[in-house]
Amino acid sequence: MAEIIAIANQKGGVGKTTTTLSLGVALANEGKKVLLIDADPQGNLTTCLGYYNQEDMPITLAHLMQAEITDYDGINVNDAIIHNKENVDLIPSDISLSAVELSLNNAMSREYILKNVLSNIKDNYDYILIDCMPSLGLLPLNCLATSDEIIIPVQSQYLAAKGMTYLFDTIKKVNKTINPELKVKGILLTLVDKRTNLAKDIRNELEETYGQYVKIYDTEIPIAIKTAEASIRGKSIFEYDKNGTVAKAYENFAKEVLHSERQQSQYKVAIAR
Numbered sequence: 001m002a003e004i005i006a007i008a009n010q011k012g013g014v015g016k017t018t019t020t021l022s023l024g025v026a027l028a029n030e031g032k033k034v035l036l037i038d039a040d041p042q043g044n045l046t047t048c049l050g051y052y053n054q055e056d057m058p059i060t061l062a063h064l065m066q067a068e069i070t071d072y073d074g075i076n077v078n079d080a081i082i083h084n085k086e087n088v089d090l091i092p093s094d095i096s097l098s099a100v101e102l103s104l105n106n107a108m109s110r111e112y113i114l115k116n117v118l119s120n121i122k123d124n125y126d127y128i129l130i131d132c133m134p135s136l137g138l139l140p141l142n143c144l145a146t147s148d149e150i151i152i153p154v155q156s157q158y159l160a161a162k163g164m165t166y167l168f169d170t171i172k173k174v175n176k177t178i179n180p181e182l183k184v185k186g187i188l189l190t191l192v193d194k195r196t197n198l199a200k201d202i203r204n205e206l207e208e209t210y211g212q213y214v215k216i217y218d219t220e221i222p223i224a225i226k227t228a229e230a231s232i233r234g235k236s237i238f239e240y241d242k243n244g245t246v247a248k249a250y251e252n253f254a255k256e257v258l259h260s261e262r263q264q265s266q267y268k269v270a271i272a273r
Contacts, residue, residue: 002035002125003261004118005185006147010167012134014155015190017044018227018237020131021088022246023151025236026254028087032126035081037061038093039114039143040133041101046092049084050234054094062096064117065142069100069107077121086236089125097139104138111138111178115146136170144174149185151257154206156192156199156220164210185260186215188253191223215260219253222246 007020017040024034038045039061043054051057059080067075082090104110118128132143144150150171154164164187174182187206192199199220206216222245230240237247 002122002128003149004122004128004130004147006130006132006143006150007153008130008132008140008143008150008167009152009154009164010134010136010140010170011155014134015153015221016134017048017131018231019151019153019188019190019221019250020045020129021048021236022238022250023254023257024088024127024129025086025238026250027127027257029238029251030254030258033089033124034087035089035091035121035125035128037091037118037128037130039097039130039139040093041095041097041139042133043093043095043097044231045131046090046094048231048234048236049082049086049088049090051082051090051092052234054092057092057094060096061091061093061117062100064091065097065100065113066103068113068116069103077117081121086239101137101139104142111141111145114142118146136166141174141178144171144182145178147179147182149183151185152187153190153221154187154202156189156202156223168210184214185257186217188217188219188221190221192220193223217253217256219249219256221249221253 007016009016020036024036028034036045046054059075063075064077064080080091082092084090104113107113130143130147132140171184189203224246226241226244227237227246230237233240237250241247
């Protein structure tokens with residue numbers, strides 16, 4: 001069964017989409033079968049993989065969730081999955097997902113619609129990564145309800161780190177009400193400018209505030225123009241600039257994620273014995 005990880009932060013511009021795509025491709029390069037889910041009506045993840053004409057896609061996440069809300073069984077989730085040349089699969093999204101969020105207000109079991117959509121394909125993947133929209137509404141709640149863990153990208157800026165309090169409050173509420181198994185997998189520093197002391201100050205603040213409860217990944221993702229260029233061209237950083245600093249950083253980050261998975265598995269086996 002897949003490990004479902006939400007890439008989430010209620011603040012925009014912190015590198016959620018880039019992290020979802022780059023981690024997904026890096027895990028695929030390590031031999032893992034990966035599904036990416038674009039759960040943002042802006043469809044940035046879909047665009048970053050080179051699918052620019054989103055309105056022409058026959059089936060998107062909006063169709064799947066709307067079918068689940070209305071109990072319509074004429075849509076198969078597998079028909080929505082796009083097999084990308086970079087060895088990751090994608091469930092795409094477009095602006096129509098905004099209308100689905102409005103429909104969720106009156107839906108039965110509204111927090112579990114996405115979980116129900118994914119229930120039949122979880123066994124087909126090692127990892128399912130969800131690119132969450134930058135808000136704390138019903139769509140992100142659906143993402144948290146279906147996820148096992150959360151990775152939180154945090155831009156290396158003072159206000160970005162400060163705003164995490166609201167996200168952690170939401171995670172606590174989700175734990176108490178709709179998903180008691182949800183855990184924070186770790187915090188990833190993104191858009192780091194090594195030329196300044198700010199990144200070091202932000203890391204120290206995160207360590208002091210959250211370090212005893214949450215893993216702060218050793219890997220830091222540097223700021224680089226190549227990242228934006230790759231997105232514009234519909235490629236991951238690995239295809240666009242595989243030898244660059246950002247690609248190397250995400251490669252190291254994927255290894256950290258896999259290492260923590262192995263440690264958890266060993267711990268579970270030890271407990272079972």
